[in-house]
Amino acid sequence: MLSAKPFRAACSSWAVLMWTNRLCISKVCMSTSFSIKDTWHCNRNVRSLLKARGLTCNTNQSSTLWNNCSGRSKVSCWSCKQPLDQTPAFFCVSCKVVQPPEEGTSYFKIMACDYTFTLDTQQLQKKYLQLQRLLHPDNFSQKSVTEQQYSESQSALVNKAYTTLLKPLSRGLYMLELEGMHIKEGTESAHSAFFMELMEINEALDEAQTPEEANKIGQDTKGKLAELTEQIDTALRKGILLQ
């Protein structure tokens, strides 16, 4: 019996990437018709996005999502009151004490990655391990309760950032979220030609008699995935350049 699972998973990925892709491209098209200052830099979008995540926000912090520290309000160390100049600041430069995570920091900033869809996952993994070595709550078992709590939050946030950025799908969806777009689960706005294509692939897979035939379909699907990933990257990059 041929195992269809990996290819079904690839199909699913492709389906969602395709849907994500369509939204990316339509967003790029939309943004070209507005002036730059109106759309993506609009604080309104960022504010509603942050609200949707249940975070409090202020106008200054919203710019940390895109830029390096231009015009952000100064945050100080909770222990020694010295200003924290980095974003994100995991530890105070002066007294080395662990800091609480700053609300609204993008996962890209946390993992020190460029804000692009194509990501070096090895680099990401390296950074993840590096950060967890410093921030994991096990390192703080002898420290104060406040420090333990802060390290817990930081560690959890780094986990979240890592898992989101690791896979192309969650990364793409997160980037769309940052642009103020949410993809709902549902069948609306999908083209029937797309479902036809999906149906045909599934049927071909079902009719495959040999592992070689199944593999060929798998390779084709992976090729389509790679193509779509590239298209999404281009679309997102174009959109970012329009800011």
Next chain:
Amino acid sequence: MAVPVASKCLGSLSLLSRRLSAPEFTTRCCYHKKVVDHYENPRNVGTLDKNSRNVGTGLVGAPACGDVMKLQIQVDDQGKIVDARFKTFGCGSAIASSSLATEWVKGKSVDEALTIRNTDIAKELCLPPVKLHCSMLAEDAIKAALADYRLKQQDGQQEAVSASS
């Protein structure tokens, strides 16, 4: 909301009567026996001639979980659904929902079939909350098939009108 692609779905195909290693019918953790029944003994799997004037085809999908569902109905001249077929690629609940949908539409008129609700399907199959979207998909498939049939009928009528004039 990030969509878990690592699927909630079984990732199974509907066409072949594959036997799963029989799940134990313990509470909580398994598919309901009605769902398993539809999976192991699917009713009305297959295809109808989509080019026929009396056949309506509904093709729907849920990209979030990779489910694709095709439901076809054959309607006689009195507007009654005389045959229905489905093909679903998705989890057991999606297969069961579409299988049940084809069972229910048979014998109904086109207007009666429109009244089938996803809540009825979910109730009949005892779907857990996480699988309710499968019954929603089945309802959408029925509606899509009916809409396609209506469109074909309208096109047919228009052709008849322009031919006679």
